[in-house]
Amino acid sequence: MNAAPDCGPLAGLRVIDLGQVYLGPYCGLMFALMGAEVIKVEPPGGDSIRGIAGGRENPAAMMLNSSKQSVTLDLGSEGGRSALLALADSADVLIENFRPGTMEKLGLGWETLCARNPRLVMGSGKGYAADSVYRDAPAMDFPIQALTGLMSVTGFPDGPPVKCGAAITDFLGGIHLFGGIMAALHARGATGRGDFVQIAMQDVTHHALASNIASYLLAPDGFADRAGNSQAVLKVAPYDLFPARDGQVAIMCLNDRHWQQLTRAMGRPDLAEDPELAAGPARCARRAQVDGWVTAWTSSQTRAEIFAALSSAHVPGAPVRTLAEVVSDDDMRARGMIHDLPHPDLGTVPVPGLPMRFAAHPQVAPIPAPTVGADTARILAALEQDLPSAQSKDTY
Amino acid sequence: MNAAPDCGPLAGLRVIDLGQVYLGPYCGLMFALMGAEVIKVEPPGGDSIRGIAGGRENPAAMMLNSSKQSVTLDLGSEGGRSALLALADSADVLIENFRPGTMEKLGLGWETLCARNPRLVMGSGKGYAADSVYRDAPAMDFPIQALTGLMSVTGFPDGPPVKCGAAITDFLGGIHLFGGIMAALHARGATGRGDFVQIAMQDVTHHALASNIASYLLAPDGFADRAGNSQAVLKVAPYDLFPARDGQVAIMCLNDRHWQQLTRAMGRPDLAEDPELAAGPARCARRAQVDGWVTAWTSSQTRAEIFAALSSAHVPGAPVRTLAEVVSDDDMRARGMIHDLPHPDLGTVPVPGLPMRFAAHPQVAPIPAPTVGADTARILAALEQDLPSAQSKDTY
Structure with missing residues (x-):
């Protein structure tokens, strides 16, 4: 049994998390890591993410479901549906990211849930909005x-698009x-009533392209969709990856002050003083030459040495790190952003810590994700629900 | 003058938005589009994003600051600091994403603001956390x-990393x-006290790599960092971009059911019936051949025809669209996700609508972003603050 931590800004909230794979579970994870009681409801075979890696459980299941409890229900059976309704009646929040229409098909749509528990906030995440032509x-x-x-907009100008x-x-x-x-819970504080909140991956991704769309609007005719590791529209240089002794570093001079500071880090006061290099467009026009000077500096040093020099000189830049390096990052562990938690089959898994810091709440270490259905009997008993007899269907 | 809409789940909240460029302003935009009163505080020269495009205002400034009000203050001056303190005293939320240490240097750190207004929630977004070795x-x-x-993890296996x-x-x-x-506002409902919330771009991006990190953990030795437009670890096919008559389409068969459905869409029952193609690993081993069959089908049709066929057959896929196509999307407009709003110099700008839908609150169209300092006099007068005399510094 996993108990929710008794502190955190969301302590006291009960969340029913029907989330699958990444979107729903990540939403539920935020609630769990902030102290809410999160009950992950899974089909009897478990969230599909658990088994996606074949014989072994996918570590992602553990990374995204820590500090939750697990109840297995066959929502297609009368007993499973009845248990879910009892859970929703007891909850503040219900999260789901099934394919469109699934909740309605199961008789668990917003109208039904809201009629029984008017304080419930139901959150639905889909790929496309319910009123989209692509729904x-x-x-x-x-x-x-x-x-x-x-x-x-991802990839190199002379190459294909890439995800x-x-x-x-x-x-x-x-x-x-x-x-x-x-936001809906905030409004409930005034109205006493819950709400149905919907987001679509298409819409939120569109909004995250605001800077690219702005660049396109400024120069629609000459717009190069992809800029590789450079800047699509701004006339700035250097701005790219550069070779180090042990890999690559990203260096960007977004403005002319960055260039002055970079030449200092490089030990090249001659470049700093060259008036023909002072402005971005001029450096951009001589980009091969400028990049060559930077490469001459970076290629003899390690990424760590370059990163330290860039940081001291206030130039934006960083090593290009592999996932192998990221996974073994000690600083992320020291800061509680990665917790190595035990898993019955996988050994230890590097589990994400809460990515928000609150001055008024201590950081709470995540509790390992539950095994499938670990909390079913206890939680249903507390709701005076019979344990559904038919727990056979793996998907809805 | 831009008035905040009088409805929305966050109506009644006052937010001071010191955000610059993207991170802080996008956070403030969520408040503004949900009905909070958002006062964007800018240096006298304006948020640096406004001018980044040279002679013309960057459309991104308008896209991320709609439905806000604008007050210009030189926070380095005594009058500017005093006005900001009065604003923070009157507010529920203050947002900032200056470089680390700036707020403290200006005498506007959390300790100062909290001592004056214990109900304030201050939110700080940085690249690296305050306790990071990279701070x-x-x-x-x-x-x-x-x-x-x-x-x-972005780019092709035989190519370099790409952003x-x-x-x-x-x-x-x-x-x-x-x-x-x-979450901090939710906790304030119980405690009456505000909080200091911090996030780091490093940490939230790390967490969004959970699926990649899980793939690495499953096969650390043979891990190919980049998979182009295919799948890094799972043995699935087809999964790639395919040529259409008018561009490219993304098609993914994550499981064997998708393959069966795709063959139906392709009108190739012979492939559906071939037992040697039934399982993902087998199709993966014959990937060139499998991709060839798919290409033979896609290359004679338009993206729209292929997308319709994939959707009918329940196969995940979509056209690869350019930004030019995205910007002119009629469906995004019909659904209120893009609003064409007038700008004094730029004509109309496609401004994002609120990406969350609430059943209990109507969608409210964004109001055009204010010009720099448009609301300074009115808002400071309401706080009985003198208009600061020295408004000269553009950055802090």
Whole structure:
């Protein structure tokens, strides 16, 4: 049994988390890490993310479901539906990211839930909005990246579009859904009534392209969709990845002050004093030469040495790190952003800590994610619900 | 003068938005579009994003600051500081994403603001956390993408790392900051006390890499950092971009059911019936052949025809759209996700609508962003603050 921590800004809230894979579970994770009681409701076979890696449980299941409890229900059975209704009656928040129409098909749509528990806030995350022309299209991160243009602005000018390697539209969706639910809870404080909050991955991803769309609007005719690791519109240089002895570093001179500071870090006062290099457009026009000077400096040093020199000189830049390096980051552990938690089969898993810091609430370490259905009997007994007999269906 | 809408779940809240560029302003935009009164405080020369495009105002300034009011203050002057303190005294929320230490240097740190207004929730968004070893490094989206590994998982296996083309770490940061502030406001409902909420772009981006990190943990030795437009670890196919008559389409068969459905859409029952193609690993091993069959189908049709066929067959997929196509999307306009608002110099700008839908609150159209300082006199007069005389410094 996993008990919710007894502190945190959301202590006292009860959340029913029907989330699957990334979007819903990440939204529920925010509630759990902030101290709410989060009950993850899974089909008897578990959230599909658990099994996606074949024989072993996917570590992502553990990373996104810490500090939650697990109840398994076959929502397609009368007993499962009745138990879910009792859970929703007892809750402040219900989260779901099933495919469109699933909750209604199960007889668990907003009208039904709200009629029974008018204080409930229901949050639904979908790929496309319910009133979108694309509402019937199956949506996952990859097609959403295609449709929103995120893919078209990623990659090199002479290469094809490429997806952002992270399932970024799922996580953008999950955290927008969290924000929307919190706004509805705020309003409930005044009205006493809950609300139905909906977000679409298409919409939140579109909004995250605001800087790209602005660049396009400034120069629609000459707009190069993809800029690789450089800047699409601004006439600035250097702005790219540069080789280090042990990998690559990102260096950006967004303005002329950055260039002055970079030349200092490079030990090249001659470049700083050259009036023909003082302005971004001039450096941009001589980009191969400028990049060559920077490369001459970076290629003889390690990424750490370059990063330290850039930081001292107030030039934006950082090492390009692999996931292997990120996963073993000691600083993330020291700051409570990664917790190494034990898993029955996987050994330890690096589990995310709450990414918000609150001065009024101590950081609370996550509790390992529950095994499938670990809390079913206890939680249903507390609701005076019989344990549903038929727990066979794995999906709805 | 821009009046805040009189409805929305956050009506009645007053927010002081010191945000600059993307992170802080996107956080403030969520408050503004949900009905809070948001006062954008800018240096006399305006938020630096306004001027970044040279002679013309950057459309991004308008896209991220609609439905706000604008007050210009030189926070380095005594009059400006005093006016900001009066604003913070009157507010529920204060948002800032200056470089670390700026608020303290201005005498506007959390200790000062909280001592005067204990109900205030202050939200700070930074690149690196205050307790990070990198806290002194200048942080922007590009280096954060490098350091977090987001860049290392983006691009093709035989090519270099490439940034996600959107300033995604800024927007992830802004919406996490909004969520954290809302959680602190929720807690204030019980305690009566505000809080200091901090997020770091490094941390929220790390968490959005959960699926990639899980893939790495499952196969650390053979992990290919970048998978282009395919799947890094799962043995699935087809999963890629395919050529259409008028561009490209993304098609993914995450499971064998998707493959069965795709063959139906392709009119190839022979492939559906071939037992040697039934399982993902088998299709993956014959990927060139499988992709060839899909290409033969896609290349004779338009993206729209393929998208319709995929949707009918319940196969995840979508057209790869350019920003030019996204910007002219009629459906986004019909659904209130893009509003064409007038700008004094730029003509009309496609301004984002609130990406959350609330059943209990009607959608409210955004009001055009204010010009720099448009509301200074009125708002300071209401606080019985003298108009600061020295309004000269453009940055802090």
